[in-house]
Amino acid sequence: MTRRLAAAMLAAAFAALAAGPSFALSPEAAAGQAGAALNAASLQFSRMVAVQKARRKKKWAFTAPAAPQLPPGTPKKYAAMFKDGWDETMDLLKNKDCQKFFAGHGDSLQTVLRMLSGTEYRFLRLSSPDYGAETNGPGSVFINTDGVFVTAVDGRITLDGRHYDLESLSRLRGMILLHELGHELGFFGPDAGLKLESANAGHSLAIIHTCLPADGMPQDF
Numbered sequence: 001m002t003r004r005l006a007a008a009m010l011a012a013a014f015a016a017l018a019a020g021p022s023f024a025l026s027p028e029a030a031a032g033q034a035g036a037a038l039n040a041a042s043l044q045f046s047r048m049v050a051v052q053k054a055r056r057k058k059k060w061a062f063t064a065p066a067a068p069q070l071p072p073g074t075p076k077k078y079a080a081m082f083k084d085g086w087d088e089t090m091d092l093l094k095n096k097d098c099q100k101f102f103a104g105h106g107d108s109l110q111t112v113l114r115m116l117s118g119t120e121y122r123f124l125r126l127s128s129p130d131y132g133a134e135t136n137g138p139g140s141v142f143i144n145t146d147g148v149f150v151t152a153v154d155g156r157i158t159l160d161g162r163h164y165d166l167e168s169l170s171r172l173r174g175m176i177l178l179h180e181l182g183h184e185l186g187f188f189g190p191d192a193g194l195k196l197e198s199a200n201a202g203h204s205l206a207i208i209h210t211c212l213p214a215d216g217m218p219q220d221f
């Protein structure tokens with residue numbers, strides 16, 4: 001018996017005794033009452049444990065939401081690239097640390113997943129090939145048809161002058177979608193433009209270190 005259970009049982013038993021009539025209570029009756037209280041306390045305790053277990057499970061339960069529909073007319077090759085990035089994003093989000101990273105800013109994991117599946121991802125040419133993607137606001141992300149999400153051939157990426165190998169193009173795309181998710185949820189501040197290049201790299205690296213921890217070491221290439 002755990003100390004907590006013992007304490008709960010004892011407290012319940014005392015409470016029952018205190019509440020019961022103090023007069024004319026035979027020792028047998030008092031013992032019976034205390035026994036009933038102990039049973040009730042024990043039942044309550046096992047319920048408490050079950051609820052806690054369910055809560056813990058719920059916290060990490062992960063049901064991948066449906067992928068969002070792309071705007072009508074999105075070319076098939078972009079749709080295939082998006083699916084590749086989306087599937088990887090779902091995979092990366094199975095990592096508890098990655099879940100905590102996104103759900104740790106006042107949003108529940110469900111809110112995070114709803115944001116993702118409710119986002120409109122539009123493929124178009126952005127002002128510079130330096131941007132993989134750009135977030136307009138919650139629920140709207142532009143993916144640059146001139147940027148790495150589309151043009152990269154493998155998982156290699158340069159961030160703030162350093163090279164990283166994210167192992168595969170899928171992981172690189174997943175990292176980009178997660179980066180934009182940080183903007184959509186509002187905990188990544190603005191990071192577009194040359195002056196904010198290191199902030200931009202910092203956001204990507206935060207995701208790499210949390211969601212792709214094996215890929216966080218700078219490489220020579």
Ligand SMILES: [Zn+2]
Binds near residue numbers: 188200
């Ligand atoms: Zn950014």
